[in-house]
Amino acid sequence: MLLIDRRPTGAGRAALRAFRGLPASARGHAAVRWWSAPLPRVAQALPATGRVLEIGCGHGLFSAFAALSGARSVVGVDIDADKIALAQRVAANLPAADLTFRVAESGAVPTGPWDAIVVVDVLYLLPAAAQRSLLADAVAQLAPDGVLLVKEMSPTPRWKARWNRWQETMAVSVLGITERATARDDTASGEPFTFVDPSTMAGWLGDAGLWTAQQRLDRRRLHPHHLLLARASDPAIP
Ligand SMILES: C[S@@+](CC[C@H](N)C(=O)[O-])C[C@H]1O[C@@H](n2cnc3c(N)ncnc32)[C@H](O)[C@@H]1O
Secondary structure, three states: OOHHOOOOOOOHHHHHHOOOOOOHHHHHHHHHHHHOHHHHHHHHOOEEEEEEEEEOOOOHHHHHHHHOOOOEEEEEEEEEHHHHHHHHHHHOOOOOOOOEEEEEOOOOOOOEEEEEEEEEEOOOHHHHHHHHHHHHHHHHHHHEEEEEEEEEEEHHHHHHHHHHHHHHHHHHHHOOOOOOOOOOOOOOOOOOOOOOOHHHHHHHHHHOEEEEEEEEEEOOOOOOOOEEEEOOOOOOOO
């Protein structure tokens, strides 16, 4: 039952199929991402149409899914030129989708206005101050009723947070699968990540004058997935 619920259908299957011809490592990564992250739940919170920016899009799975599951024009950016080159091949396999990918400098938010900006499992790779500044820059590029979506990990329950931290240590520090913008020396623990509590991020966005809403996305999942929405008017989660 658990696995059947996550089996890709429709747009999910098409997005995964668009990885055909890419190296097995990228195809495997996309498949693992699909099964381990609640990407459809995040996409559900996007407006069905309009201009969407994904910051830290990696190989482009979520962007591709977002473009295919609505009438959206999606731009994905990432600091990792190798991943963007692969994402561009994914877009080339989906000629009917309005989907583009490009390399961006760390912390740079392409000029809007964007109807939605989405950041999925990226902020923890930055120091807390850089996370706050990236979110503020993103807010500045939103359309008047645009929505900011942040999918990160909750610090609770602690066993899930510990499992996630171990896995990220493997991906970032041991296997080098995930790129970080700069060498990190700003955490007291010496760890390469900064998992800011999503409630703290909601406080930052509230201070910037936005309404926020939060939702746990980790039911029957090993990782403590968590979604934060922010916009200038009340952002009820669909
Ligand atoms: C864990 S991966 C998540 C990729 C994708 N969002 C997903 O959900 O599958 C984190 C991504 O963030 C990118 N990244 C790290 N720091 C970044 C920054 N400052 N600006 C943009 N992307 C960044 C990495 O290159 C990597 O592709």
